[in-house]
Amino acid sequence: MKALPNIKVLDLTRVLAGPYCTMILGDLGADVIKVEAPGGSDDTRKWGPPFIANESAYYLCTNRNKRALTINLRTVQGRNIIKKLVKSSDVIIHNFKTGAMEKWGLSYEELSQINEQLIFCSISGFGETGPLKGQPGYDAMIQAMGGLMSITGSKESGPTKVGVAVADLSAGLYATIAILAALNERNNSGKGQKIDISLFDTQIAMLANVASNYLISGKVPELHGNEHPNIVPYQPFHTKDGQLVVAVGNDTQFEKLCQVIGLDSLLADSRFATNAKRLENREELLNILKETILNWKKADLHEKLVGAGIPSGPIQNVKEVFEHPQTSERNMVVKAAFPNQESVSLVGSPLKMSRTKISVERHPPKAGEHTEEILTEHGFSEEEIALLKKENVI
Structure with missing residues (x-):
């Protein structure tokens, strides 16, 4: 049926x-x-x-x-x-x-x-x-x-x-x-x-949230590339051997990210205490994260992030997508x-x-x-x- x-x-x-x-x-x-x-x-x-x-x-x-x-x-x-x-x-x-x-x-x-x-x-x-x-x-x-x-x-x-x-x-x-x-x-x-x-x-x-942002604020949305207009960090990062997308959706996940990559000191920094603060200080935060994540291998970091419950994934080409066991399953x-x-x-x-x-x-x-x-x-x-x-x- x-x-x-x-x-x-x-x-x-x-x-x-x-x-x-x-x-x-x-x-x-x-x-x-x-x-x-x-x-x-x-x-x-x-x-x-x-x-x-x-x-x-x-x-x-x-x-x-x-x-x-x-x-x-x-x-x-x-x-x-x-x-x-x-x-x-x-x-x-x-x-x-x-x-x-x-x-x-x-x-x-x-x-x-x-x-x-x-x-x-x-x-x-x-x-x-x-x-x-x-x-x-x-x-x-x-x-x-x-x-x-x-x-x-x-x-x-x-x-x-x-x-x-x-x-x-x-x-x-x-x-x-x-x-x-x-x-x-x-x-x-x-x-x-x-x-x-x-x-x-x-x-x-x-346009979803981007349209809503404009209708509420009156501010014309800008190009953000692979970054997110409302969340930080939420983007690809360069590692030693490729790019990995890290998608932090809340303050708890940000705390876990800092712990995984050895940046516990950021947790006491008022500039990054909430998502709104992280948006306000986007460039400063990203500069710190990029420098640290560049020292990791992609697979190692991905495994650690997944284990900590932080959404992340490598940028895969179409061949890699169709060869992935998840696609087959x-x-x-x-x-x-x-x-x-x-x-x-x-x-x-x-x-x-x-x-x-x-x-x-x-x-x-x-x-x-x-x-x-x-x-x-x-x-x-x-x-x-x-x-x-x-x-x-x-």
Whole structure:
């Protein structure tokens, strides 16, 4: 048994935010139908190398546990297929430019007339209201406009983006949360609703404590590099043989840190007695800690800190992450069957559930791989399918 049995999702998204959302729904057991134009229209299929069986690694990362259907939405027949599938769907999700679904006669208002229980989720750069509605949004520009780049990086580097598309990924997560909430609410009301997810809104929300600091103090946040705006010490330190992140979250942990590294004298220094004082005297404290920690070997210090209950960890590259026994124990690499390949390695799901377990039931599909299967399920005859193919509708 899966967590979302009998939930049917029409996925009209591409690239990252939408496909990430629908992959999570698929992992949870929803029947996700990935809709693309004939030949495939998800740009990420070509975002490589690396490739495996002519599909990019990028595409593979967000498209497992889906079936694939190709439809030309620029044709009346294609849009009519969507309307027919909507009758038995629980969710439809798209990330077309604002206004595209309305232009095609596939707006929430029109589709909800066909199925009043339909949950309609739109993901866009700036949402469906406001002066920037309709403008395209890609992750890097959203990180810039949403404030994230202004607090990421050091004074030396200047503003930098995060190394993975966090605006897209967080938008996908928020979309998933909203869809699950709407499905639950539907159990009481019997009605669907429209969800409007914006990458811009999501990025602002993800500023979290940094945004709160600004709203309360009025002070514009600065670049802190790998340091924390509210906690000291909370950053990487250089050791004899590499860098180790030390994350001290309270005064007790600071006391233990001083004891571990032989700086008990700091405990009597009023400049460092509380976190607020340590923030006030950040530079003085860090100069002392850096000089002392530089005399330690990374592994030795890490072992001592962990033993004392102080959060710490080495900066690992991706190879080291996937070779770590914790990664293996947590099943964060899974194997999936793949056409013309023995298998393909995918990142596992972080969702660990005791009864409704996550598993890879379907490989990331080829464009249109299940078109005939899906249309047959929805009452199309062999003759109708053949005609749709001939007319380049599917």
